[in-house]
Amino acid sequence: MGIQFILIDDDTCNNHIINMSLKKYVDADDLRTFTSAEDALEYIRIRNEEIALPKKAIILLDINMPVMNGWEFLERFDKFREKAKMQYKVYMLTSSISKKDIDRSNRNRNVKGYLVKPLTKEKILNLFNEETWSKLTGDQ
């Protein structure tokens, strides 16, 4: 499966579970996990420069993190070139059920969806339904 997952969350316990679930349900083979949003940004910046190998990626982004939280990440992410940004689909993955967070995420043009933890099998499958995939692959 040619899709890369970038998981940004400081909660290592959660990261283990997501890892396991993605491998199990959608057979994810390229999964990068970051507990620091800053590190994740740096990785994306470098990845963007490797234009020779453009590859679609799904970013799963937590909100509540030390030093740089999810929202701050999105501000920095927005500064990337449009073409580069087109390579990524950002999903918020958070334990927050606060309407404030949901609204905020809906208003952000770089965010594709809001996923409330835990990330169940249904949510993962739904995320990768036929349509979604065909669109994704079709764009390629």
Next chain:
Amino acid sequence: MEMNQEIRILHLEDQLHDAELIRRTLLDGGLKFDINLVRNKESFKNALGEYNPDIILSDNALPMFSGAEALEMAQKNSSKIPFILVSGAATEEFAAEMMKNGVWDYILKDRPMRLCNSIKNAIEKNRLEKERELYIDKLIARDRMLQAAEKLAHLGSWEVDLLTYISGWSDEAYRILGYEPGAIEPSYENYLKRVHPGDLDYVKQMTADCMLATHNSIKFNFRVLHPDGTVKYIRNELIVDRDITGKPVKLSGFNLDITESVSAEMELKSTERFYQALIEKSADLKVLIDANSMLTYGSPSVESTLGFQKEEYIGKNVSEMIFQKDLEGFELIRNKVLYTASASEPFQIRIRHKNDEFKWCEGTANNQLHNPDIQAIIINFRDISERKEHEIRLAESEKKYKDLFDQNPMSMWIADEETYKFLDVNEAALNNYGYSRAEFLTLTALHLRPEEDIETFIREHTGLKHLTNLGVRRHKKKDGTLFFAELFANNISFNGAKARLILSNDINEKLLAQNALKKSEANIKTILQNTDTGYILIDKSFSIVSFNKLAENFSRQILNHQLKEDENLLALVDEDIKSTVKEIMDRVLGGETIVNESNYTINLHQVCWYFIKYVPISNLENEIFGILISVKDITEKKESENRLLQSQAHLLESQRIGNVGSWELHLTDTEDLNNNELYWSDQTYRIYGFDPVETRITREMYRKRVHPDDRAAIQFLIQKSINERESYQSEHRIIRIDGETRIVKNYAQIISDPETGIPLKMVGIVHDITERKKAEEALKTSEANLRTLLNNTEISYVLLSPELKIVYYNQPAKNGFLRESGINIETGNALHDYFSGERSIKLFTKCTAVLNGEKIDYECNVVNIDNSVSWYHNTLSPVIDQEDKIVGMVFSRTDITKRKFSELEKEKITADLIRQNKELELFAYIVSHNLRSPVANILGAAGMLKEETLSPDEFNMLLNGLDVSVNKLDDVIMDLNYILQVKNPVNEKKEFVEFNSIVDDIRTSIGAEILKEDAQILYDFSQVSGMHTIKSYLYSIFYNLISNSIKYRKPGEPPLIRISSSTDHEILQLNFSDNGIGINLDKFRDQLYGLYKRFHYHTEGKGMGLYMVKTQVETLGGTIILNSQENQGCEFMIKFKL
């Protein structure tokens, strides 16, 4: 002593035979006498004291006693009794010596014929001397009275003869100017020296005006400056006497010291002015005119006083409202002010009422044309018509009457034409007839006649026309004595009723003298030669029959001629009066008696006055055969009379000007005052509402006029004054005869016999002070109203003088300052002195600014003595008078404590709400992130565990995840519980906590970590060793900060933590510093103390520490500040208010 009375003779003679001889001689001489014979020194001495002799006859040589000794004793007793030495043989030297010592005559016993005449001469001479003395005594007494009255009333008078420049000041005039009476020459220069420099030009101008102007008197007020700096206010009236060409010949002035009333008025006025500034009040009439005299404004009082509606006078020329004759005067005033900005001039003019009457108005014109706010001349005035009318009427009636009647030396009275009842009487008549005024006025003319004459009287008086000489009639005195009076009558109208004015001339003495002359030729000669009257007897053809020595002297003086018998008298008089003299003598020959007073200039400059009387002489058959002309030198009497009249006039004038009356209470009976006689001046009568002409006051009448409520007090004052011989002052109400209640002020003093100290009379002056009192009352009422108003407000007012002294404060102000400082504020002190230090200086600075015209508003809070806090809104504003001068300031403050506290309360509530809201948000955040995050993990792991295809590794990993997450969840719940506990008010007790014991406890509890990281904790609590607080909180604060410092240490560097304490201005400060990694404050300042905020990845921090520290510091009432840079360590400063 009259001729028909017995002469009382004291005769000192040891020889009875000689005594009898003398007695016979006297009897033969036709003398009526009573003789008291004494024979030695002892009885002579007693007789001198008890017998009261008219004359003393004394032998020269007695056993153990001599005539010289007797003379000495007699003179010691009374020098007035004539002493005749009747002696045996004596040398001429001895006789001359005795005469020199004061013996009247020296008679030899063997030649006693001369004795009778000598006695008569002595008696007559003595009588004349006594008369003169009495007269002079009376003058002196009068003069003393005047002086006393002037002094009491603070009235001075002075005059300048403008021809000779001789001037005179009364004693009080000296005092008013601040000189000792008689201390300096009473010149105009010395007068001006004492005029206040500010008024000098004004006084000079007014004096000059008075001399130039056609009116003869002018009134003005000015100030006098005494050498000691005292300023006196003087009401002055100048009166100019002019000759027929209108040239001024005499200038008289009356000065009334009105300082007392002026200063009382000014004092009230200055307070009033403050109130005026606070609360606008309407004044008298006020109109504004422009430069062309057009009326531009009128106060509402114009309509009420003058009857004109606004539209009737606005736009009209002000001259249309002024009385024709006063127009010129008004123009003068207008011109005076028109060309000088702010000039102000007083005036008195008549102003037209709508009903065409004219009102006397008094006021001032003030030029405010330059004042951009006004641009007009302000005319303030008030209606004084009533007062003016009163003044004019009084002046007229007074002049008419007083001069003619009261002071006439001839006895005069007015009797009703029908009933003969007496309506008025003058002083001379009362003296002559022996009645008191009150008694006399209850009588009728009939009482003055012996009963047998009454029928004749009625016949004579029926149908009398005009001036009539009623001839000589017998009159009866109070004591029954009959005497001859020459009467003149004139019909007059008195207070509207027909009355008769009678002049009575006592000619008794003369008639008796004539009778005596008929009896004895020798007696005639004696009398004629020894009186002060010159007599010339002429026959029907005016030829001189006989004359006495004095007549001869007068003739030499007046006619420059030596009289001879048989000369024609008419031939001797000057041509120009010859016909007049002839006419007079013809009338006398027709039976009339004519009296006149003439003056003659002797030796070119000396003016002498003569009383000349022409009496017809008839024989027993009533045939007139000649004329007796008697001439008497009355120059001295005339001069004193003139002086008396003048000073009387001065007094009257002074009293009228000052509305001051005087009175006199004789003190013959000091037990019951009602038995004493009371005399009032005319002005006193007027003050009490009586007609001075119609009424004679008695004590009882006076008592009734005193207000019933004041009677006892006044009675007490008078009695006390008499008992203690002290003067008194009183102010009391009187009820005038017309029922009006007035207020009068009395000053009185006792005049005592200078030798015995027995009070003789009480003299006083009375002053109607009702108007002044009313004005004062009105001021006080308005002041009282304002005071009530000011005291019933919640705003504090303090009025300050330009010297920043407290002039007035109201009750709220007093209460406020008392609450604040515990001190009562008092007038006269400076307001800023009630505060100390910086506040005093600040207030003083503000006040100074206000005095420059600024208005200042500010808010302040003060700590009261009971430690409560009051908030005030203060206003300082200048008080500006009509002339735009700053005359003080008003300090007002409003207590805004409630408002302020509610404001603060609101702010606090808002802040609390915001904080609570934030906390709620924070809680929601915690719930959705920190709480839900482990729950989500548990759910996720649990979901995965349902999968069948789990490797054992995967299974273990999920179980481990579940375990971690559940623990994490538990931690969060524990934290939340802890936080909620801190936020809720704790019941934990405060205690004194030592800082070093806290640090030691922490060292023990985290000893392992300190050891592991090789951490060092240095502390210095020498300045403050501890504080009174909740121990667990302080422990938690120290714990969190110390463990943070260790947690966030720099890698590879042992943590060094420094803790110290200090105080400054009731603030306790704790400093924590470390050498750790620090925090990037630029980035994280906002989130520094947020819950579950962490600024680093690599430690186990939950983001709880700083949040807890802050919450706890704030719960204990402190603040926390952090200084830090990345990699530079942290420094926390915690401040607590002690």
